[in-house]
Amino acid sequence: xxxxxxxxxxxxxxxxxxxxxxxxxxxxxxxxxxxGPAFGxxxxxxxxxxxxxxxxxxxxxxxxxxxxxxSYRKTRSVLIMPNSLHHLRVDAGRMAFLYVDPFGxxxxxxxxxxxxxxxxxxxxxxxxxxxVTLFGDIAERRLESDEAxxxxxxxxxxxxxxxxxxxxxxxxxxxxxxxxxxxxLAELGRQAGLSSSRFLHLFKEATGVPLRRYRIWSRIxxxxxxxxxxxxxxxxxxxxxxxxxxxxxxxxxDMFGMMPSELFARIRAS
Numbered sequence: 327x328x329x330x331x332x333x334x335x336x337x338x339x340x341x342x343x344x345x346x347x348x349x350x351x352x353x354x355x356x357x358x359x360x361x362g363p364a365f366g367x368x369x370x371x372x373x374x375x376x377x378x379x380x381x382x383x384x385x386x387x388x389x390x391x392x393x394x395x396x397s398y399r400k401t402r403s404v405l406i407m408p409n410s411l412h413h414l415r416v417d418a419g420r421m422a423f424l425y426v427d428p429f430g431x432x433x434x435x436x437x438x439x440x441x442x443x444x445x446x447x448x449x450x451x452x453x454x455x456x457x458v459t460l461f462g463d464i465a466e467r468r469l470e471s472d473e474a475x476x477x478x479x480x481x482x483x484x485x486x487x488x489x490x491x492x493x494x495x496x497x498x499x500x501x502x503x504x505x506x507x508x509x510x511l512a513e514l515g516r517q518a519g520l521s522s523s524r525f526l527h528l529f530k531e532a533t534g535v536p537l538r539r540y541r542i543w544s545r546i547x548x549x550x551x552x553x554x555x556x557x558x559x560x561x562x563x564x565x566x567x568x569x570x571x572x573x574x575x576x577x578x579x580d581m582f583g584m585m586p587s588e589l590f591a592r593i594r595a596s
Contacts, residue, residue: 350465351554351589353547354475355485356427356535358582361465364416365423365584372583374425375433376406377482379451381462382419387447388412402458403451405436410446422461424482425582427543430535432484439482457481490532493518497529501541505548506567509541546581549574553590 349362361381369391378385379402386398391413398415406412408428426432440448451457460481464474479485490498497514500507514537515525529537545566552562563574578586 348465350467351550352464352471352474353543353550354478355533356430356540356543357432357484358425358543358547359461359464359478360421360423360425360589361461362420364414364419364421365588367413367584369411369413370583371409371411372406372425373408373428373581375408375428375436377403377422377424377426377436378406378414379403379422379424379454379457379461380416380419381422381458381465383417385421386415386417387449388415399449401449403440403449403454405440405448407446407448408433412447420462420465422465424478426484427535427539429539430533432534435483453481485534491528493520494525494528494532497525498533498540501544502548505545506565508567511537542577542581546574546578550578550586550589553586559586 349360351362352359369388384400384402385404386400387404388396388398390396391411396413404414426436437443437448439451439453441450441452442448460477463469463477469477475485489495497509497518500514500517501509511522511525515522518525520528526537529540533540535543545568549559549562549566549568552565553559557565559571559574563569563571566574568574568577575585575587578584582589
């Protein structure tokens with residue numbers, strides 16, 4: 327039986343690390359982890375939840391992101407809730423950004439690990455030092471993909487540790503290997519020999535997110551990996567099931583709050 331996909335490298339072709347600022351990006355089901363230089367973004371919203379952890383210093387979190395002169399709360403770890411306007415300021419050093427689906431169970435798992443929880447953001451992880459060390463090991467490539475998957479799951483309590491139903495694992499594998507396919511509920515249920523309602527139940531149980539959300543993450547991840555491996559945005563978008571590069575870019579921006587070109591420029595420049 328094929329096991330469900332774990333972390334997969336999105337930035338395989340980066341050169342050997344010369345300094346502390348090489349970027350690494352990994353995707354795992356309905357979540358993406360980026361470790362590397364901080365993004366210099368203006369105030370924005372993400373459709374995802376975002377756990378931001380400073381690996382070398384601190385993060386400034388704006389109290390009123392649109393204010394002319396906002397004040398910034400200093401912290402080392404912050405969880406930004408989905409669709410919350412925010413602005414993060416990082417003076418120097420590496421960052422880890424873990425993006426998780428707003429309709430999945432990861433959000434609550436992460437919220438439970440923060441010392442102070444508000445409506446827009448939660449601050450200060452209860453095991454912050456260990457999390458910083460873990461993300462640092464991933465940034466330095468001391469952990470391979472499978473080791474990183476297990477370590478993040480164990481440390482942060484996200485994802486499912488249970489072995490999924492073989493029929494669901496096969497559907498997940500098919501979606502990842504054939505991202506351009508339609509992968510409708512009717513099609514996946516029929517291939518699994520399950521009713522639509524039973525398939526949806528088992529799928530959500532295994533992945534933690536609804537089928538439609540997982541399908542979006544899977545296609546974005548496939549397109550991102552293709553771009554990182556040298557394909558054009560148009561080629562990558564079509565191969566992953568998007569109608570155009572603009573469609574892919576819009577989906578990526580809506581999910582992560584930035585254009586894919588901004589992210590890949592940062593990875594390739596590292």
